[in-house]
Amino acid sequence: MTEMHDRDSRTGGLPLKEALFLGFCAVLILFTRAALRLHLQISGHSMFFTLFFLMLARGCVSYRLSATFVGVLSGLMAMVLGLGKGGLLIPLKFLLPALAVDLAALLVPGLFGSYLLCALAGAVASSTKFANTVLVDWLVGMDQAVLIQRGLLEAAGAILFGVPASLLIPSVIRRLRAYGVI
Amino acid sequence: MRGESGRARRAGLMLAAGAERQTWLGRRLPTGLVAAASVCLSVAAFAARTAPPMVGLSAVELVMALTLCPQRRRLARDGARVLAWQTAVIVGLYALRYGATEWHEGARISWQLFLAFLPGMVLLRSTPAPRLVQALNRVMPYRAAFVLTTSLRFVPLVLREVRAIHEVQLLRGARVLPRDLARPWNWPDLVNCVLVPAIIQSLALAGEISLAARARGFGCGERRTYWPGS
Secondary structure (H helix, E strand, O other): OHHHHHHHOOEOOEOHHHHHHHHHHHHHHHHHHHHOOOOOOOOOOOHHHHHHHHHHHHHHOOOOOHHHHHHHHHHHHHHHHOOOOOHHHHHHHHHHHHHHHHHHHHHOOOHHHOHHHHHHHHHHHHHHHHHHHHHHHHHOOOOHHHHHHHHHHHHHHHHHHHHHHHHHHHHHHHHHHHOOOO | OOOOOHHHHHHHHHHOOOOOOOOHHHHHOOHHHHHHHHHHHHHHHHHOOOHHHHHHHHHHHHHHHHHHOOOHHHHHHHHHHHHHHHHHHHHHHHHHHHOHHHHHHHHHHHHHHHHHHHHHHHHHHHOOHHHHHHHHOOOOOHHHHHHHHHHHHHHHHHHHHHHHHHHHHHHOOOOOOHHHHOOHHHHHHHHHHHHHHHHHHHHHHHHHHHHHHHHOOOOOOOOOOOOOOO
């Protein structure tokens, strides 16, 4: 009976407890993103917390699409609340790095135990900002040369903040494992 | 459920919080309409750049808070606390980056952010969780809607726990004051003394909410039931 109840309280194959933890990660991404909406003209700074929570979600919950789940939830909430530039394309800002994190975790099993692999995965996930920026600028009709330069600059800023965030993950995951929490 | 702990019981009470406490207007307006108005006001706050639309928006949001929020004094207290902290941080950062003369720009951004969040605060405090889930259920699966609304509802509790952990670690001598964090060699203290305990606490809280929800029959049926229903 209890087993059936546990199975029934799953969210798309994900236990409710873990789904709720992923929900907290999604809301905290938005919270930190909004708190950093300071117009300090430092490009890519919001990637720090976005990538930290995406990688934390995938590292803590052994579900193949944990980061994507967080990305979809936070993307939808950001679109509804009008956070960030990009209108209806805002969910892509969260979804693309989330998919990169999930893909990296799928391809490299020991990802969250290694600083080097985490930094690489963080760099790849952050560089998805290039695709997002180029797509938005292309849709508004920007000149192609400027569009690519701007995309590269935005991606460089995102990598600059995304890599340090991903370097925090191995020590955090190791400690959580040591405490027996995950 | 026999295994339900005191904290899980409290989580269960929070799940149903506000079920009876609604204003006269709040009971009559459809939740979808209030949610849509809240979204529009948030978007308008981000779009407003000059004083006249911001003043107009402030007036509209004040009326919304007064007519919909049942606990106005509590909302005012929490809002003032958020605004004071946020203004101090933003004005400080603007003063550091652009000089003290630009403080008013920082204050404007802080007020704009507050206007963007106030409708959400009013919506969450004026609408019982079951009605919010019911409204979201029209656009997403009910389990995902439950996760979304529950996460939003419990984030203040998570943040309170983080603040408590921070204060306790300060008493233990951890170097996690803002002035300590200006030195990068103190950052490991932030990770080890605040971040890791906060994640553990969030996982524990998620477990307790899940236990409380299951004890109340969440997931027993194919379709979600609501109380009070409509």
